[in-house]
Amino acid sequence: MPRTPLEPRFTIEHLSILDSDGNLDTALEPDLPADELKRLYRAMLLGRRLDERMVRLQRQGRIGTFAPIKGQEASQLGSVSTLRPTDWMVPSFRETAAMIWRGWPIDKLLLFFAGFLEGGQPAPAQHDLGITIPVATQLPHAVGLAYAAQYRGEDAVVMAFFGDGATSEGDFHEAANFAGVWHVPVVFVCQNNQWAISVPLKKQTHSRTIAQKALAYGFPGIQVDGNDVLAVHAASREAVERARAGGGPTLIECVTYRLGVHTTADDPTKYRTDEEVAEWARKDPLTRFTEYLRKKNLLEDGLEAQVDAEIAEAIRRFEATPPPDPLAIFAHAYAELPPDVAAQRRELAERLQAPPPRRADEEHPPAPPMRGQRMTRR
């Protein structure tokens, strides 16, 4: 018997609408109202300015380690802006701009990166999960949220973020497989920023694209220019609408670049060249979108100063927050405190109220009880 090709033959598309030289494909240009374009631009600018400011705050020791987003603003905002508030957003750890779009206050994010528990707490009605650090583990959660939405007859769509490195994790493949088999409304948004810390994409996967991995699980995948906010928005809107209409999951690969460090604990000069970074800086998502809006006469005067003032005010609120009560470590360890943990909490509370111990040279400490001395009686 001869070998026969199976139908359908699979193809993967790449979508680009506004390229790095400012060329616009007007046939594909999404029909976004002026207010929406301005809102997107403001969010991208805020994301960029906050990111730069946060790196300085970290260098000054005012916040802890975090993962900067510089260069990935279009991937995050083009996608998340297609969700309704009742949809679910599931971030990994590099989605500052997307989280702010979804309503996370800036000062709350700063609190998170300064180690405050309340920084990780979404508002009660907010349909977002918190920052996830273990790579790809949020993706099965996203499928679980979608399953729960279907279980309850809700029409919510779930959008889950992750990076190129996460596509090597088992949880990515397990989540994609479940999403395909169950046909649940999940949009997987991969921000392919080319580097998983020091490991380049070509050492991460031998696939030609990340988008094509969706085909193995029986649902559509598309590659978009992740630095083109219009392309990301168009692809995401299509995927979200399809999911809401019962058309199942989609994988969107946003081809982008991390212009900064992996986290503030990283030094990318050790593994990539200045030339490569300069090449991608030329493709900056903010630059081309600024030019696009300039041509439409939608740029607002003084926007940068306005955004900086908003950030400064958030930093002021963040830094005015009193340090957390040490007893907060027990607050949510369990839904209710089991007896042994409650006992530890009481001990810590007593220790915190006790006067500071005397210095050894002030007074000799009392002798400890002799070994074998009975402390209790039968």
Added chain:
Amino acid sequence: MAVMTYREALNLALREEMHRDPRVFVIGEEVGLYQGAYKVTQGLLEEFGPERIVDTPIAESGFTGIGIGAAMVGLRPVVEMMTFNFALLALDQIVNSAAKMNYMSGGQYNIPIVIRGPGGPAAQLAAQHSQSMETYFYHVPGLKVVRPSTPADAKGLLKAAIRDDNPVIFIESETLYALKGEVPDDPDFVIPLGQGIVRREGTDVTVVAYMGMLYRALEAAEELAVEGISVEIVDPRTLRPMDTELILASVRKTHRAVVVEAGAGFAGMGSEIAACITEQGFDELDAPVERVTGESAPMPYARNLEKAKTPSKEKIVAAIRRVCYANGNGS
């Protein structure tokens, strides 16, 4: 009261809780059409449909993570591990997500999930399927860990676990599924998590044991009764949170303690209980606390080697005699 098997008691608990609370659903490998690898979910697909009895691909991390996601928004998943040894594939989801989500979300997302299935030494299930899996979980703050030894406990504790707002690790045993016992009919019969039970009253020595080891300890106690040694047996039932008060109360009465566990002893449950007795009851003791544990080796497949690796009645008897300073001749 009705007499039923441990397996039927679990099945009844699931059925009652699914009728009581529409948020409860069961997810795992072979739980639906096949009725469960050990038939714990017998008849449930027919009764509740495929939306609530969910067969999955072979992907423990995936379906555990899906359960966690569903639990975050208020469903109450019961995740079945075909054997609890497979939970190792879901360890990150359990330890880093289920146990910590409530804490890391500032109390916004608690995880009312039950992860259940059989674990511990059984009958020639060999190195990778015979592990006392509780040791991997009770160390983790945020988790509760249950090991039910009787049919009544299986029902009462599983119902409590499903109603609990925390992630609960619920480890059954292949060797107990066919065990018969009296089980209360009351649909609100629930055994609170964290409450142990005295299985046998005695005055000379406290033996702490659960699951298969409980039954071996009961046999040892019968044998020693003939010699005039009166053994009290405490079954903790929940390993975390543990009913340390019950254990200490027993030790205050007997002044001697032996802890039995099926798994390897290093950093095992016996270590924790022995430490607890030593810290809080040292002055009550008339002898050092003894531990009887499995050998520190992978579980062999061969029947005779499996037997040699697992604590025997003889080993328990010998430990009890040592703490009682008895030579076995009744003197």
